[in-house]
Every structure is written in C-alpha cells, then in structure tokens.
Amino acid sequence: MSENNFNRRDFLKVVGMGGAAATLSGCGWTSIQNGKETVVSYVTLPDYVIPSVADYFNSTCAQCDAGCNIMLRVREGRALKAEGNPHSPINRGKMCGLGQAGIQAHYNPDRVTGPMLNGQAITWDKALQELNNKLSGVKGEEVAFVTGVMSGHAQSLLNTYMDAVGSKNRFSYEAISPAVLRTVNKKAYGMSMPRYRIDKARVVVSFGADFLGAWVSPVYFSQLYAKFRKGTRPEGRGVLVQIEPKMTVTGANADRWIGIRPGTEGILALGLINALGASGVSIPADIAAVAHDYTPERVGTDTGVPFDRITKLAALLKERTPSLVLAGDAVEGYSYGTENGMAIAMLNHVLGNVGKTVEAAAAVPFTQFAPVVGNRSSLNALNDGLAAGKYKVVFTYAANPVHTAPASLNFSKNFMKAGFKVALAQYMDETAKAADLVLPLDSAMEDWATVVPEYMAAPEGAYSEGYAQMSFRQPTMEKLYPNTDGSGTRSVCDILLALLKQRKPDAYKDVNDFYSYLHADVLKNKVALGGTAADDNDAFWNDTISKGIVPLKGISGKLASRPVVAGLSLPSPVTPDASYPLRLIPHVSASIRDGRNANEPWLQESPDPLTTIVWDSWVEIHPKTAEKLGIVEGDIVEITSRSGSIKTQAYIFPGIHPDAVSVPVGYGHTAMGRWAKDTGANVFGILDPVYDKTTGELAMNETHVKISKAGDRVIVVKDEGFGGGSQAGKKKIAVKVSAGKVDLSKEV
Amino acid sequence: MHFSLRLFTLLAGMMLAAAGYAADPAPSLTTPDQLGPKIEQPIEFPHFRHAGDEKDGGMQINCMYCHTYARRSMVAGIPPIQKCMGCHKSIPSVQDKPRIKQLFAYWDAKKAIPWKKVHDLPDFVRFNHERHIQRFYFQLDRPYQEVCGYCHGDVKKMTVARRQKPLTMGWCRACHLKDHPLSKDSKEIGHGPNDCFTCHK
C-alpha cells in the first residue's frame, strides 16, 4: 500500500478520459466474447498508475463526526473500498462498519443528481439565479441556515456568508449529540471535551457511555479499550463496569453490567462518593455536603442496585487507581440531565482521576476552522422562529429536522411557513422533499474539504498534550454526476462560494472554485501548517494532501482543579404514572445513528449486535415485563406516549431494566431512498417535549409510554447464530474464563 | 453461457478424469485453422513493424516496452496513446501514413482507442502476466519473444494479433505439470501451481 505523490489535476484528467469505459469491464459475470469486449487504453497515464494494481488515496471519513482518517482503494478510476489510515492518531488504520459503508453513500442509486426546483429539474445557473432572486430584498434576520456539525473551510465559508447576508440565524442541529455532556464537562473539568484515557485506567466505570458503539469517537475508544484489556499492560488488565438501564455494545463487553433504574445514575454516583468517604477517602467539603444524605441503603432503594454491590464498587474504585468514570447518553436524557452528569463527573475529582485519566485536550489553532458542534436545543429556537413566520429563506445542510424533530414541535408544519426553503442534500430525504429548491451535494469521495474533529485524539505513545490536527478530504474519483449541461452535483464549499459571489462579487471574482480557493489558502499558510517558507509550493501541497493529516501545535486547555458543584441537587426517582407506566429509552445504534445512513444497505443488513435484528426497528422489553403484558417475541405492539404512537415488533431482551423499553432511532423514514423508506418506525416522533433545565436540550429519556398488543405477530428477522443465543459455554463455542484462571501477562 | 459451462463441468466431474473442461462449447473458440477469430481493430496495428526482426523490416522492440505492465501486474495492458506519441511525434517520415494519421486523430481528440480483446478469458479465470514474466524472463533468463510467445504465438510476424494457442484449461495445465528448473543456475526443478484457487476466485 503506497501513498503517492501526484498532481491531483492530472489524475482526474486521466480518469476522465479512460476511466469511464474501464469501469464497465472487470466486474462482470460475462463469459468469453472473442473480439467483442473492448479494452480501452488510456490517453495519458501517470507512471504510478498500473492497471489492475490499486492505489490508495488518503482522505477523511464523513460518515460520522469523529473524523477518522481513511484511505480509499482506487482501481481504474473507481473508488472500491475504504481502509483506515495507519498514521491516523484517531483510528490508527482501523474502521467501523459505518465508515465502511461510506462507499455506498457515494455509489448510492438514490442520490439527487441535479438541482430541483419544486420537483422539476433545473440547471445550476437557474437554481442559483432563482435563489438570488428570492434573497433579494430579504433582510439578514429573515435568513436562517440549519446545519449539522461543521468544521474546517466549510465552516469558515458559511460564517463569511452569514456575515455577508447579515444574519445571525445559524442553527447547528444534531438530533444525537453529547450536548449536555459538554456543559457538564465544562463545569466539572473546565473544558467541553477533555481526553478520556481509557488505556491508562485500571477501572472504567461507565454510566451509559456507549464508547464502543456510537459515543463521540468509537473507533478511537475501541483501540484504547483493546489496550485497556491487555494483561501485558504495566497497569495490568483493566476492569469495565457499565451502569445503564439498557444494555449497549459497551455494556455487553463489561465485566459487570448493572441495569440501574433509569434516571438514578447520579444518585448512584453520589452514593459511591458517600461510600468512598466512609471508607476513608478524603472528599472535598462541598462535594461531601452534596453527597451527605446518599447512604448506601437509600441509594440501593432508589437505584435498584443491591446494597453490597455499591460498597463493593466503591471498594474497587478505592483500591485500583487510577480509574476513569464516564457519563454518556443514558445519563443526559433527563430534565435534570446536567445534574445527573455533574454528580458522576465529581467522582473523577474525588478519585483523583482528573489530570491522570481525564486529560486536557488541545484546540486547533485556527479558530475559524474549529468545529461548530450541534445540539438539540437549536431546533427549538429554529422552530420558534419558523412558527412566528420570521424566516423568508431557510437553508438546510447535513441535518434532517423533518425526520428527527419530535411530533410535539409541529416542525414539518412550521417549516412550510418559511418563504423559500433550500436543501443542500445528497438524498431526497424528508427535509429535501419539503424544500422548494434542492441543491445536490457531492459525496465524500468527490469533494474537497478540511475537517477538524471535536474530540481531539492523542497520537500513540508519549503524552502529547498540545496535539491538534486538521484532516483533508480529497476527491478519490471523478464525479459520478459531473456538471455537464448544467446538471450534476457540487460540493458544499462550491455552493457556499457561489452564494458568496452573489453577495460579494468583487471580493470573490478571482476564485474559480473551491479547489483553487483551498489550494491558495493552504499555500498561503504553509508555515502554520507545518511547512517552511522555503518549501516548494507544489511539493508542499502534494505532501499535505497525500498524507491527509496535518498535525498542529494546538491551543492547550487547562483542566479545572475543582468542579462547580454549587446548587447541585437530584430529584428522587419518580413513581411511574399508571397510564404510562414504562420509560422509553431511544437507543442510538452504532450503524444507523440518527438515520442519515439508513439508505446504505450494508448497514441495514448488518445485525444490531445485541438483538441481531436486521432491516427493521424493534422494541426491547424485559422478560418479566413482557410476561406481565402477555407479549412474546414477534408481537406487533403499539407504543403510545402522550405525544403519539408507533407500532413495531417486540423483542424480549434481558439486558433492559423492567421499568423501561427501548427502541432504536433512525428508522421509519418516509423518504430518502429505497432502503430507508418504510423500514421500521420513527421513534423521534413520539418523544415528549421535556427539556433539560440547565441546557434546554430535549431530554431523550423523559418519555413515558404504555404498550399494548396490536394484534399481529411476525417472525423477527434476526441472526442469532445456531446456538439460538444461549448455552454457549456447554458446547465450547463461545467460551468465557475467569480472570483469575488465566495468565495474561506473557501473551503475544 | 455460464450455465452451459457449468453443466459441462458436472459431466467432467462425474467422469473424474475426463478431458480438460475449459473448452467452451458455445461460441467457436477455435477457427478451422486452429487459430482465434480474425478481429478487426480500430487501427490495424503492425506488430511485425515494431517487434519484428531486422531482416523482416522490424525494429526488434521488446514486447514490454509497450506492454509495460506485463512484468508488474496481472494484465499486460494496452499502452496509453501517450506512449505511441512519445516516438511517433519525432518520426516525421511516417506521419502521413493513414494508420499514423488515425493515431494522431485520436490523440488530438484526446479520445481513447477502443481496441478489441484478442486474448479473452472467461471472467472466472485470472491469468497473471507478472508471475509468468518474472519466472521465465527474469529468473530463467529466457528470451522475451519465447516467453511471451508461449501463449501469444509469434506476434512479431503478425500485423493485427490473432490468437494462436487454444488457451483452454487443459492447455494451461499441460504446461503447469511440466518440470522447469527453479532458477537459471539451479539443478532443482519444480512445476507450476495446480490449485484451482490459483486461477479461479
């Protein structure tokens, strides 16, 4: 696998001439056709291209916001497969299934292939003209731009555009995001995303942080986890305790999984602090005051966790240091989500982990390229504006609020009140369908971009406090839908540049396209990007993009020595309302996530790790609850909340608290494409409008539901293996062994 | 076509040692003169002029000067037009010949030449040029015209190439069963791999 230096422009030209024809052969199921098959020669070909030998081009994954560095295997002008870039501090040569499926987003048959105005295909010129007309005479405050997470040059261009329009209505919306956690971390550690050194901890106690599944930067954490489990580590093999009401992939890998009563995670954390204090650990006075009343007996009753388990866990944490305590999605989703998280974060202070396993992260030195992260509260702000009819032009990009907004917001109705809706989209998803103008986007294998991840991973080896990085995304093949006869797709940055040209024609008159803009910008900042002024421009550019990673001297943050605990109090657990007795826990799966990847068939056919269900959504019900309700596997049940109801198949699942049920998010699309549409049910719709009091984030776990059988029964399509999911050990198929019985210290 | 092939395979399998089964019964693999069909190419490329012996008016160019990928890739490859132009730009004496004019026309239009395949194998067969060239040309130091000629015949005497050998599996195996010295100076011998998996995957 080689990384080649080359001139991008030449490369694309080559592909343009010979590649298209070459793509048709070589993958066929045809047979001998003497003299019929053509073998098209290239017109020109750089030396490094050898037919039938693949080249690898470094780029950056766009499937989630972790920003893994990848390399694309390219043969005869086609991108074939993504692999991890071994030099990446984030994913270190590895990749998740979601990332692998990025190639299916690129070749997806349901992509939008040209601009559409009210369902009619138009040219780019006309589309931009129409947009300009709609924007003329519109005041800045009447323009809104909704995006997902953005960073790098795209973020900087969007900022410039919003300034040029004179609008402050930028909404950064992510239906699934650790937004509460950022606030908690800020209060507890002084920075919103410190580094979690799982690899250095001897014990990890995770309160619902699915760090091996869908939480923050899972491929990176998986590598740290693998190290954490090694018996050859100087700290010895680590122990993972996972505390959560619904078992996640991470929970499935724990030494001890504790199915806590939903919403009482903070109480357990305070109970642990109390127990630690009782066992002689010195607790700062303000924290001790908060934890004072949380005796193990009371905590045991509130949380449903056996009393002796709490004291044992406290003893474990006291004995094995350093440890690491994490708070994840399961903790955030309450009206007191911030307090819940704070109680848990304080544990790290009490145990002296801050500075040891919670490390300061660095920020990228170019603030204009720093990621603008998303949250759920921005959707409410947008929705209020839409309901009031404030916006004449609304742009959407990398967000699908029509699908992910709770029904109680009435978002799709309010969205129609906007005068002119422009969707920058790769698929005709729900939001694009509701838009007036759809501007089709390039795939991540076709566009140029720079990416700065929110979670700044540290390179392997020495502690590198000030490390920050910027990653490059580059086209790995010619566009599938080129801009011939005015149609085709464009990159988001090219669209933003076109919009900027409408506003500031003089300032941008010399900018041809985003490639030349980026090229010039990189060369202008050679020194800041790790080069020297003496470097040859072409050599520097080629080196930069062929590596795909630019390490930077980051702006180091400082960890807070004390958490802000003032006013922290946790409510007692609620007694369920008799009419809605169960708590609904929307689950974020590692592959489908918030639903934006639902039209990639590999992900639909990739079984959910725990239930092994494919191609549908399901509701997880504890065996005892199911027995009480008379529900068996495959029953179609109606899940009703105060805000609405959905129907889906029941799956009896031992890894969930009896008071809760869980449904994965991201399913139930009504548009988007052949594989996403009508697959499963959309659980976002029935979420109740309950918000975290501190941050205003939608509290994802505060919806209470009732469940009733809807009559039908289906065969659950799943992939449990031939053991039927049990009795693994007896036949010696999947074997587990006690840590005390093996010697792990000498393993290769 | 695929189906008939498999049926034939079944028969071959049942008879256990029936003759090599790769002969495709449907289209004529061999013409009555035991050669491949005559194929009309977009440009009637004179191989003898380029690769032929000096006495026949050829220039004795090594096959791998143009088919440069043969030694480092599964496929020998058709050279990019760029390669043709590398020489022909500086040979004014032949530039008004009709075939060269055609070549220049493709070059000026930046259009690829749609050559027709002469040596086509079914898609489930993976022949590796590199392995054979490395083994016989580089390790055993045999002359390139002999090495390429095992399968392609005496191309240096042809205008447009025509298939000379049957290219059936039995024909491949006949050679793979033969003993060949392991290297130029070695007395040890070995034969080609006989695993089905080597070519079928």
Place this chain on the structure above:
Amino acid sequence: MAIDNLLYHWGKFRHNHPVEDHDVPDWEAYPTDIKWAMTIDLDACTGCNACSVACYAENNLPVVGKDKFSHGQVMHWMRIERYWGEDNGVGDFSVDQGAQFLPMLCQQCEAAPCETVCPVGATNHTEDGLNSQIYNRCIGSRYCSANCPYKVRYFNWYNYPEQENAWPSPLEQQLNPDLTVRTKGVMEKCTFCKQRTYVARNNAKTEGRRVTDEDVQTACQQACPAGAITFGDLHNADSRVAKQWAEQQVDITKEIQDKDKEASTDLRGYRVFEWLRPYPSIMYLERVREDKVV
C-alpha cells in the same frame, strides 16, 4: 488432471493424521511453505460488526433484504454470534457479565467435512492450507453446506447480480474486480481474502522471500477497531499468528490438545468443535472476565 491434484491435497492431511494419537506428523512432511491461519481474541472483540461490513465491501457479497434474510438466505461470510450467560433455570439469561460475541467464519479446516462430500470436487484443499471453493466447478448440490459443522457456507439461491438487481446502478461500480461476482446456483464462503493472500504471495515470490505479516491483512482483520483478529502464516515462526498458537499450545494437528488433558490450564486458546476432528485453522482466545469484582 485437476482431479488427481484434488485427491492428493485432500488425502495429504488424512495420511499424515495420527488416528489414535500416535506420532505427531511433523511440519516437514507438508510439501508446502505456507499455512494460513487465524487467531481471534474474544476478549478484545466487542461485537461491533465492522469486520462483517468490511467483508461485504471486499468480497462482493450481495445484500439480500429482509424477506430472504428471514428465510436464512443471508450471504454474510462473517457473522457475529451473540450469546448470553448461562440460563438461570427460569428462562432468564444472566446478563451480569454482558453478552458474549463470537465472529464465525469459515474455519478453513485441515480435514474439512465439506470437501469429502462434494460430488464434483469443487471444494478442495490448497497447498497453502485453504479450503477452496471453485465457483465455476460448483453445481450447487449443497452437500458441503449440509456437512459443515459451523454452518458458514452460503448458497446463491438467486441470481443476485442480474435478476435480483442486488447492485442497482451505479452501486455495481463498487464491486471488487479482484474476484468473481457469483451467480445463481453456486456455493460460496470465506476465502481468507484469497485475492489479498494471492497478491502477497505474488509479491514475495517476485522479491524472492517469504511472506511476512507486513504483506497481508484480511479485510476483517484490517477493519477490526479493537485489533482482535490476527492472520498470517503458521509455518513462519516469526509471524504473530504462529507465536500465538505456540504460546497457547494449540497444535493444529491434534483434536485434543495436551494442555486440555490436564485438569486446569492457564492458557485460553481453543478451537471451536475441535473434538469433531475437522482440524480448523482458526484459534479463538477465550473471553476473560473478572467474576467477583462487583
């Protein structure tokens, strides 16, 4: 003839195999220089499914959809089996230690049950110790699948590329040109990424050296975020996989390992269904959990 070759390789292991724990056949008796083998560390495996998706991407596996999946016609060469802890007697599985995952793929058995039953010799043993599946030879009797104890052979009940349109345009451009797209009526299974090992052997041969760990990774191994999969040449003492097998005292030629004859062992290497005597080429490392920690 191909058939003598086939019988030779198939019989090779049986001839050398100690029927009643007599002599251990020594590796020198094998006239081959490579033996591909794998180790999967179940302690590192998180069950995330990245390997399986990578396999779809590498090996041109068709997506079959819900209906065919429900009929057991899924084509995943690599599946992640999920197991719960022991049944506590009242139908309630123990979840105290989470779930357990097991990536199951073709074990490339040395004495493969599938090979002996193929009526046309479409599946047979290769010199480098793989259990090959020759698509153009396969007639679709499916005996091999019936005889496979691991149930890792997948049959093409449909013409996925054409009639089922499993790769609607332009999705077919993603197909890996290094291997065939299978059509209706043939059996298929994991090949240990034959197309990758082929390139590795080819390059090593050209350079006149042995294949090393640096030369090749299978697609699943390359993707695995936790690095649970090791793959390499068991005959090369420098390879990680050979070191692991040696360290765990797992001998590929034995159906009962010496270490298992003793009451207790502090090693965790084992092979699934070893006692059936297929001599699989994949060693699993037991999942380790601290029992009484909390």
